[in-house]
Amino acid sequence: MIGTRRISSLVAALAVLVLLLMLVSLMAGPAPLSPRAVLSALVSGDGVSGLIVRDIRLPRALLAALIGATFGLSGAALQGLLRNPLAEPALFGAPQAAAAGAAFVIAFGLSSATSFAVPVAGIAGSFVATGALLAIAGRRTSLTVTLLAGLAIASFAGACVALILNLAPNPYIALEIAFWLLGSLQDRSMDHVIIAAPFMMASWIVLAAQARAFRALTLGEETAISLGINMRRVRLAVIAGTAMGVGAAVAVVGAIGFVGLVAPHLVRRATGYDPARILLPSALAGAALLLAADIGVRLVPGPVEIKLGVVTALIGVPFFLAIIFSERRMMLETPA
Amino acid sequence: MTESAALLQAKEVGVRIGSKPIVADAALTLRAGELVVLVGPNGAGKTTLLRALAGLALASGDIIVQGTPLHHLAPRARAKIIAYLPQGHVFHWPMEVSAVVGLGRQPYADAFSALSPEDRIAVARAMAATTTEPFVGRAVTSLSGGEQARVALARALATEAPILLADEPTASLDPRHQLMVMDILRATAHRGTGVLAILHDLVLASRYADRVLVMQHGRIVADDSPDAALSLDRLASVFGVEAVVADTGSECVPFICRPLPHA
Numbered sequence: 001m002i003g004t005r006r007i008s009s010l011v012a013a014l015a016v017l018v019l020l021l022m023l024v025s026l027m028a029g030p031a032p033l034s035p036r037a038v039l040s041a042l043v044s045g046d047g048v049s050g051l052i053v054r055d056i057r058l059p060r061a062l063l064a065a066l067i068g069a070t071f072g073l074s075g076a077a078l079q080g081l082l083r084n085p086l087a088e089p090a091l092f093g094a095p096q097a098a099a100a101g102a103a104f105v106i107a108f109g110l111s112s113a114t115s116f117a118v119p120v121a122g123i124a125g126s127f128v129a130t131g132a133l134l135a136i137a138g139r140r141t142s143l144t145v146t147l148l149a150g151l152a153i154a155s156f157a158g159a160c161v162a163l164i165l166n167l168a169p170n171p172y173i174a175l176e177i178a179f180w181l182l183g184s185l186q187d188r189s190m191d192h193v194i195i196a197a198p199f200m201m202a203s204w205i206v207l208a209a210q211a212r213a214f215r216a217l218t219l220g221e222e223t224a225i226s227l228g229i230n231m232r233r234v235r236l237a238v239i240a241g242t243a244m245g246v247g248a249a250v251a252v253v254g255a256i257g258f259v260g261l262v263a264p265h266l267v268r269r270a271t272g273y274d275p276a277r278i279l280l281p282s283a284l285a286g287a288a289l290l291l292a293a294d295i296g297v298r299l300v301p302g303p304v305e306i307k308l309g310v311v312t313a314l315i316g317v318p319f320f321l322a323i324i325f326s327e328r329r330m331m332l333e334t335p336a
Numbered sequence: 337m338t339e340s341a342a343l344l345q346a347k348e349v350g351v352r353i354g355s356k357p358i359v360a361d362a363a364l365t366l367r368a369g370e371l372v373v374l375v376g377p378n379g380a381g382k383t384t385l386l387r388a389l390a391g392l393a394l395a396s397g398d399i400i401v402q403g404t405p406l407h408h409l410a411p412r413a414r415a416k417i418i419a420y421l422p423q424g425h426v427f428h429w430p431m432e433v434s435a436v437v438g439l440g441r442q443p444y445a446d447a448f449s450a451l452s453p454e455d456r457i458a459v460a461r462a463m464a465a466t467t468t469e470p471f472v473g474r475a476v477t478s479l480s481g482g483e484q485a486r487v488a489l490a491r492a493l494a495t496e497a498p499i500l501l502a503d504e505p506t507a508s509l510d511p512r513h514q515l516m517v518m519d520i521l522r523a524t525a526h527r528g529t530g531v532l533a534i535l536h537d538l539v540l541a542s543r544y545a546d547r548v549l550v551m552q553h554g555r556i557v558a559d560d561s562p563d564a565a566l567s568l569d570r571l572a573s574v575f576g577v578e579a580v581v582a583d584t585g586s587e588c589v590p591f592i593c594r595p596l597p598h599a
Binding site for chain 1: 365387390391392399410411413414415416418419420422426427428429430431432435436439440442443445446450475488546
């Protein structure tokens with residue numbers, strides 16, 4: 001059995017990595033700062049460096065860490081629930097619906113892409129989608145029905161975004177939505193952290209509480225039930241938890257793919273393929289991934305910042321393929 | 337309750353899927369220390385009955401577990417009393433063998449699934465009973481079918497529940513592994529567990545069972561000693577096969593000769 005000590009050291013190493021990346025995130029940008037300058041600016045908050053660190057870079061670093069962790073945890077939870085390494089948050093349509101809600105608000109001039117109304121609309125969108133999913137899939141239905149309903153809702157939300165782009169009153173708004181959809185942590189403030197963080201943290205609690213169930217599900221749904229797991233409650237908790245966390249995340253930063261899919265794979269082998277023990281390392285790996293990607297977009301020289309969602313996909317895909325390549329033998333032995 | 341040792345009593349149990357009755361008016365008793373084998377043709381309702389007894393299928397009638405109606409038991413309380421081994425063995429992740437066997441302790445686990453010292457002892461006992469200790473540290477998916485079947489059985493035994501319900505535990509195993517699994521089930525019963533197993537192999541059933549239940553068209557048509565339950569007449573009427581009694585010198589077992597022209 002993979003030792004508890006090994007998991008603890010993995011968690012500690014990942015936590016240190018996340019903290020280091022947060023520090024780098026506060027240092028990096030058009031005006032590079034030394035670690036000492038960053039720390040004194042955080043403490044005192046005086047002058048220009050105080051303004052840069054506290055008002056511009058800190059919300060960005062916090063959001064990257066919170067959102068990365070939310071995606072990493074949601075991905076690991078969904079993969080545990082579905083017993084499938086391909087599962088990711090987008091399966092249930094929550095991120096797409098959040099994007100649709102946000103796009104709607106931007107399109108009809110209710111706000112600019114970085115204001116408060118966008119995350120509110122996004123979170124509302126993901127809750128509407130989850131409500132619809134639960135209503136369609138019902139209380140007692142199988143996972144297949146739930147997945148099909150999720151697919152339908154995701155497609156519908158995607159079509160809504162397309163319709164909004166289609167009907168946008170002028171090309172500038174369409175461009176604003178398109179850019180927002182690419183995902184970015186630029187120009188986010190502490191207000192965004194305050195509105196999104198409670199939803200994300202609540203989702204962590206809801207998802208982490210299902211750890212026992214994910215582990216029992218290794219033996220299939222029937223056996224998990226015979227081991228005392230209430231599957232209906234677990235399914236509801238995972239869907240609602242994912243909608244809450246991922247909906248809030250997407251509502252604040254736009255569509256950022258691949259973190260939820262990749263993060264669990266980074267730590268799966270190190271956690272002995274245990275779907276319960278993977279949760280915390282996967283959340284930390286997700287936070288590290290998104291922090292690194294967000295530092296990356298700032299370090300690439302150029303007139304415009306490359307969007308975060310673009311980078312996570314561009315880097316995420318080859319990385320993901322490399323993992324699949326190295327693990328394909330193991331995966332062949334795993335029933336789908 | 338007639339006997340204090342009756343672990344599980346079922347009366348007038350019925351299961352419908354849609355409007356179709358799959359199990360009807362089933363009655364049975366399982367006592368401590370007993371190995372009862374449930375046989376019947378494909379589609380007779382054996383698995384459905386076993387699932388109903390495990391609380392996995394909605395059933396009408398009375399199922400009393402250690403004096404308590406099954407539907408009054410909370411899922412975890414039920415899981416501590418009834419261990420269920422489903423047909424086939426599913427392992428969705430290549431977890432280590434000892435971690436898989438440890439899943440049998442889930443009904444006792446806290447939120448983080450940490451194993452207590454008692455849990456570890458139960459896991460060690462289950463692995464010793466199934467001689468799966470050599471596989472410790474190996475990924476369960478890297479084992480052969482027979483080895484995986486033993487690990488799956490060890491997982492069910494690790495719960496140390498008073499009742500074990502096993503659905504075709506010998507399916508797709510080689511003869512040696514079939515005997516190994518049956519020996520483990522018999523030893524488990526000798527330790528005081530009430531074991532109810534579905535089997536297709538009538539020789540194994542007659543050789544190992546204390547009692548045999550025969551199911552046909554959703555009903556239990558015989559509940560008797562192996563010899564009486566698996567009489568040649570019944571093999572003809574229920575299974576549609578012609579058989580003879582083979583005397584091996586130490587025991588008499590049914591030997592199936594040919595299908596009857598019309599069953």
